[in-house]
Amino acid sequence: MTKPMTAPTRRSGKDTAKTAGYYSLLWVVAILFFLPILWIVMAAFKSNTAILNTDYLFTPTLDNIKSVFDRPNVTSQFISSLYLSIGSVILAVAVSFPAAYAFSRWKFAYTDFLMFLLLSTRMVPAAAAIVPMLLMFNLFGLRNPFGFFLLYTSFSIPFSVWILKGFIDGVSERFDETAMVNGASRLHVMFKVVLPQVKPGLVAAFIFNLIFVWNEYLFNFSIGSEGVRNVPYGIANGLVDSGGNVDWGFLAAMSSLYLIVPMLMIFLFQRYLLVGMTFGTVRGDV
Amino acid sequence: MTTTPISTSDTELPAGPGATASNKTKSPKKSKSSASGHRSPWFGRSLLAPVLAFFIALNVIPTVWMIGLGFYKYTLNLGDPRYVGTDNFTDIFTDQELWGAFSRTLIFMVSAVGIEVSLGAAIGFLFWGSSKMPGRRLALTLMFAPMVMAPIASGQFWKLIYEPSFGVINDLLGKVGVDPISFLTDPDWAFRAVLFVDVWMWTPFMILMTLAALGSVPSAELEAAEIDRLNSFERIRYVIWPNGKFILMLGVLLRTIDAFKTTDLVQTMTEGGPGDSTEFVGFALFRQAFNSLNLGYSSAVALVLLIIAIAFTSIYLYVLNLSRSK
Incomplete structure (x- = not known):
């Protein structure tokens, strides 16, 4: 435990055996968490008999995966998942950025209160939120893709605002002032000066919310x-x-297929995922 | 958030005489284009408009609706809502089942969050400083997988893993001579079995938060700690904690809220059983609303839970803020 306490880049090549042991330990920990997932992915390639016999060795078959797409609606479910989650999260990040900018720069007296109110939406027990939502969606005829698009956007807004405000707070206001003294408009400052500097925050907000919306079940059901x-x-x-x-x-087959997108996201954008949670205060090595 | 606030002159004050004054002195050049929009509080407020529109339409209105419903007796398919005043709320106080579920949920929440935070912090620390580890990105991706698997699917599959006659855990236990355990149907085991899955699923989230918290510690301060030969405990106490606590505590808060609401795991794995050993409030509420279609009463319960959650969170954030502005 004392080893990793030192600054992350301090590792010399001397104690290679110790280092190898340390890395192996990390791999073991990671794999322990992954084992149940591995078991599910393995089951996707097993026959139902092999699954129920708890076979550890088996002849892989693609039957499950093929039969998933033989079912009616499966393709459309994958498509809905994709466009509902990606579309709504993009919209959420797009409306959250100006709000986060305003919260960061105008310092309204009610900023803290509003930010808290936004977060408080997460505290409503889902089952409770569903009842009025059901009545409201019935009333306005919103039980369609459009309504869900809006619903998932509203799920993703609070966290996006929180993450982005953290990042924008980290961009010095001098940038804004210099640009405006030179005649730039507020909108120009927002999109041409500040936005490029908070790109990691935008990616982080996108990934995080995508993961949540991706697996949303209660409302959809x-x-x-x-x-x-x-x-x-x-x-x-x-x-x-x-x-x-x-x-x-x-x-097994359907959930394994469904896991590909978020796993790829985590692999490709891992840096942003880690950075995102720091709300813009990254200083050391993540 | 904690980055050094480059203090600028208070040019961004929302309103008041000072604002107009600084407006005149500070911006002689930009008079020609949209000058009024630059610092006007109304421009700032208009930037909030889209978010507020979403918030009002999809959060405030349903919540107000829910509060209103709490005063009605309304069972779907059984005629129109009937106003009953505060009857639903007085019923809540004598609802033994509900308070049983409530205390069970608290025990679950405290155990789950406690284990996830300690385990997550320990593993996060372990991974800190492993930036040169071969395949680190892949290892972390595999480790984060449990939290991105659809809970509805992992819940179902854990049922199979726990299954007494052909589940993999009992198969392995059988190999070392342990009699099969009915994890999900034995009242002694069900609670722990659900807790275990929750820990498996969400410890990676706390690992992530720990890594993020550690990442927000400036490397200069760590180097200074090394020069001063601080021991591990002192480093945590004086260098890491002051920098990382905000992120870490936010992680704890998010986990606490979500553990309090645990619904889908219970719904897929045990449906609250056996008996009521895994009946948590989130799921009890779901049943009231969708199996009994008892919309008025469930709305009242939801309101009470919401008030408890908000009270808890405010106290928590208040304490957090106090320690942050130290």
Whole structure:
């Protein structure tokens, strides 16, 4: 434990054996967390008999994966998942940026209160929020892709504002002032001066919220309709076959396929993910 | 947030006589284009408008609606809502089941958050300083996987993993001679089994927050600590904690809120059973609303829970702010 306490880049090549041991330990920890996922991914390539016999060795089969797409609606569920989550998170980040900028620069007396109010939406128990939402969506005919697009956007706004405000606070106001003294407009400052400097924050807000919306199930299940059904709904809905048995092969294949996008995101944008949670205060090595 | 505030003259004050004065003195050049928009509080407020529109339409209105519903007796498919005053709220006080679920949820929340935070902090520390580790990016990706797997799917699959006759855990236990355990149907085990899955799922999140917190410690301060030969404890106490605590505590807060709301894990794995051993408020509420279709009562319960959550969070943020502005 004392080893990693030193500054991250201080590792000399002398004690290579110790270093190798340390890295192996880290790998073991990571793999321990991954094991249950690995078990699910393995099941995606097993026959249902192999799954129920708890076979550790098996002949891989692509039947599960193929049969996933033989089911009706699966393709449309994947498409809904993609456009609902990506579209709504992009919109959320787009409306959150100006708000975060205003919170950061105007220092309204009610900033803290509003920021808290935004976060407080997360405290409403989902099951409680669903009831009025159901009545409201019924009333205004919003149980369609458009309504869900707005709903998921509203899910993603609070966290985006929080992350982005942190990042914009980290950009000195001198930039704004210098630009404006030189005749730039506020909008120019926002989009041409500040925005480029908080790109990591934008990516971080995007990734974080995407992960949350990607797996949203309760609202989709309770108040969705044809056209907004996403993959989590499809997984829950297609789980039990007509005979009343759970189709484990389907569950494993569908959820493994669905895992590809967020895993790729984490792999590709890992830096931003770690940086994002620092709300712009990164100084050391993440 | 804690970055050194480059203090600028108070040119951004929202209103008041001072604002106009500094407006005149500081911006002689930009008089020709949109000068009025530059510092006007109304321009700032208009930037908030889209977010506020979303907030009012999809958060405030439903919440107000929910509060209103709390005063009605309204069972879906059983006629129109009937105003009953505060009856729902007085019912809550005598609802044994609900308060049982409530205390169970608190125990669950405290255990889950406690374990996740300590484990996450320990592993986060372990990973700190491993930037040269071969395949670090892949290792972290694999480790973060549990938190991005759809909970509905992992819940279902854990059911299979826990299954007494063909689940992998009991298969392995059987190999070392342990009798099968019905993790999810044995009242002694179900709570712990759900807790274990929650810990598996969300410890990676706390690892992430710990790494982020550690990343916000300036390397200069760490080098100074090294020169001063501070021991590990002193480094944590004087260098790491003051810098990283805000992020870490925010992680704890988010986890606490979410653990308090735990619904989908219970819904897929145990449906509150066996008996009521895993009946948590989030799921109890879901059942009231969607199985019993008891919309009035569930709204009242939701309001009470919301007030508890807000009270808790305000106190928490207040304390956090106090220690932050030290």
